[in-house]
Amino acid sequence: MDGVDLLRGLAICFVLMNHVNMQLLGAKVSYTQGLPRQLVSSLVWNGQFGVQIFFVISGFLITSTTLRRWGSASSVNVLDFYRLRFARIAPLMMLLLLILSVLHLTHVKGFVVGEKTGGLGRALAAALTFHVNLLEARRGYLPASWDILWSLSVEEMFYLCFPLVCRTFRRTSFLSALLFVFVFLGPFARSEALNHNPVWREYSYLGGMDGIALGCLTALFSAKGRLSEKTLRVAGAAGTMMLVFILCFSIRADRWGLGRSGLDMTVLGLGTCLVLAAVAQTRWRAPGFAGPLVRLGRLSYEVYLTHIFVVLSVFHLFLTMHKPVRAVPGMFLVVLLLSGLLGAVVSRSYSEPMNRWLRERWVKDTTRLGSIPQEEAMSV
Numbered sequence: 001m002d003g004v005d006l007l008r009g010l011a012i013c014f015v016l017m018n019h020v021n022m023q024l025l026g027a028k029v030s031y032t033q034g035l036p037r038q039l040v041s042s043l044v045w046n047g048q049f050g051v052q053i054f055f056v057i058s059g060f061l062i063t064s065t066t067l068r069r070w071g072s073a074s075s076v077n078v079l080d081f082y083r084l085r086f087a088r089i090a091p092l093m094m095l096l097l098l099i100l101s102v103l104h105l106t107h108v109k110g111f112v113v114g115e116k117t118g119g120l121g122r123a124l125a126a127a128l129t130f131h132v133n134l135l136e137a138r139r140g141y142l143p144a145s146w147d148i149l150w151s152l153s154v155e156e157m158f159y160l161c162f163p164l165v166c167r168t169f170r171r172t173s174f175l176s177a178l179l180f181v182f183v184f185l186g187p188f189a190r191s192e193a194l195n196h197n198p199v200w201r202e203y204s205y206l207g208g209m210d211g212i213a214l215g216c217l218t219a220l221f222s223a224k225g226r227l228s229e230k231t232l233r234v235a236g237a238a239g240t241m242m243l244v245f246i247l248c249f250s251i252r253a254d255r256w257g258l259g260r261s262g263l264d265m266t267v268l269g270l271g272t273c274l275v276l277a278a279v280a281q282t283r284w285r286a287p288g289f290a291g292p293l294v295r296l297g298r299l300s301y302e303v304y305l306t307h308i309f310v311v312l313s314v315f316h317l318f319l320t321m322h323k324p325v326r327a328v329p330g331m332f333l334v335v336l337l338l339s340g341l342l343g344a345v346v347s348r349s350y351s352e353p354m355n356r357w358l359r360e361r362w363v364k365d366t367t368r369l370g371s372i373p374q375e376e377a378m379s380v
Contacts, residue, residue, distance in 0.1 A: 003279025186210020
């Protein structure tokens with residue numbers, strides 16, 4: 001589904017640009033002087049929005065593939081669901097944790113987990129039990145190479161609970177009601193007035209679960225039947241305008257109080273859902289010039305888990321060049337290109353072969369395997 005992959009490609013670009021920006025700010029490189037504030041915000045401060053887009057897509061695709069595999073959400077095979085999720089997520093995540101542990105033990109700068117946050121053992125325990133986000137909210141940020149795992153904690157908690165909830169709330173109406181509760185609670189978890197911990201406002205389970213719930217609801221609604229072409233065009237246009245507003249006019253949205261209230265993410269999530277519904281039912285095909293972004297979206301999980309090595313390496317080279325401001329635009333482009341290439345190599349040589357091998361080994365009924373390239377959202 002080109003439309004889904006295009007959204008994922010945009011989202012991973014937002015994350016990459018944001019992480020390069022954070023390195024530049026940490027080194028006190030003033031590279032945005034003279035540029036319009038909104039342009040800077042749209043280019044390098046949309047990382048959190050990118051993760052929210054991933055959450056929505058994840059809920060949509062996981063629910064859609066569950067319906068395709070088992071016919072209904074209540075018929076999901078819990079054990080097979082866990083096996084399929086493990087096959088996709090665990091091989092690369094375990095390899096990443098192994099590499100990060102080695103880099104920590106060999107005291108490589110930028111990869112050492114400080115005692116303040118509990119050291120290596122505490123970080124590993126948090127990553128393996130889905131609460132890196134909670135650890136950082138309580139003890140402070142982990143190194144950038146570990147920090148990216150906070151979003152996996154939110155998604156993995158969703159994967160853990162989703163099949164159990166589906167089997168418990170067997171009627172779609174009951175399941176939908178529960179999902180609406182999460183949509184309602186999401187903005188409160190992100191509200192400055194109700195949540196005084198700035199890290200937890202961004203990293204909380206509830207703060208990300210409303211996006212996932214919106215994606216699930218969109219999949220359940222889309223499964224009821226095909227909408228008319230006119231309705232789908234209107235939905236796609238409305239969703240695109242909502243995305244453009246939040247991503248490109250974020251300063252105005254903040255002035256309206258959407259950021260302080262946590263509603264900016266809700267608007268973004270609703271816009272993403274409308275676009276997803278439109279592109280999924282129309283089987284929209286991306287134009288040729290968007291091909292690289294679509295391919296990047298298909299590699300989004302691999303790119304997300306490995307891009308920090310590219311970011312830190314390129315930034316180290318930038319420092320050895322004495323931080324020339326004129327090289328900053330090139331650095332952003334190089335990071336985007338190399339991160340995509342590294343993600344492609346990792347996907348082709350390791351994560352996808354392991355994914356397929358584990359699925360074929362564990363799931364006896366091959367009709368339950370689904371279409372791997374189309375189903376997976378990035379675990380960010």
